[in-house]
Amino acid sequence: MSIQPIQIIVVLFSLFAISRVFLRYKDKKLTINQFIFWCIIWAGLITLTLFPKLTSPLSRILGVGRGSDIFIYLGIALLFYIVFRIYVKTEEQDQNITKLVRELAKKKK
């Protein structure tokens, strides 16, 4: 198995991310649970990057051609969902700001 440049980049980036997670944990910005969660995510990414074959059983179960495609599909779905959540959230904030501004307008004088 030859290592491709992209794998090196992803691994290096993941290591960088883990170092950041560790620093945040040391600053007590993250709880132990959050620390473990993010470590598993990034360590998982490193493992799957170096051993892409590991995803084959999963791709067979789900009926997706290549294991790595699953992540693309799930990634896009997740992003869509997050965008939706953010949209709803900003809409809520808009309404709250409107309420505030309106009350202020009525209160003055």
Added chain:
Amino acid sequence: MKKLFVVIPAYNEEKSISYVIKDLKKSNYNNIIVVDDGSKDKTFDIAEREKVKVLKHIINLGQGAALKTAIDYAIDKGAEIIVTFDADGQHRVQDIGKMIKPVMKREFDIVLGSRFLKKNRNTPFIRKVFLKGGAIIIFLMYGIRLTDSHNGLRAMSRKAAQKIEITSNGMEHASEILEQIKKKRLKYKEVPVNIRYTDYSIKRGQSTLNSFKILFKMIIKWLTR
């Protein structure tokens, strides 16, 4: 005589607001509420100088929000009839009389101004196309048949003002009001009015591109409610 309020949402209208208020007062419409929607110019000061009630949004929210603030305030002050009027001087004060009559007689809950009901040659062609297109979309979306889809001149009863819920901050409120008319089963009528198309009011009006933005927002709103 019923208690009548004229409400004017205004955003950066320092050039026209004073004229609009004076014109209204000349015809004895003295209960005037201006909502300055976070203007960056002197709209607020100029309006206050005319001795009318001016409410100020500390930030710009959009015409729909300003209109709702004004209507809420008018309701609080015991308004029995509310007239919405644009700040850019495109409406004629003379048109108010025939707008409020059907509401005063309790024949209709809300009266909408229409620039297309009578023969009218002064509407610029491209604007006409978009307003008519808007009317068709309104008909398809809400089932309300109108000749003019987005006219800022309206007269409504207190009851109608209380029932109509404006949640859109931006220009979509005009469509939202129509949707509410349908939903709350308000009795509505169109009355012919004249629009003064000056260079100023055209510049301050909605751009053609904006109508697409408004439509897009309406669709998003419709999808996510």
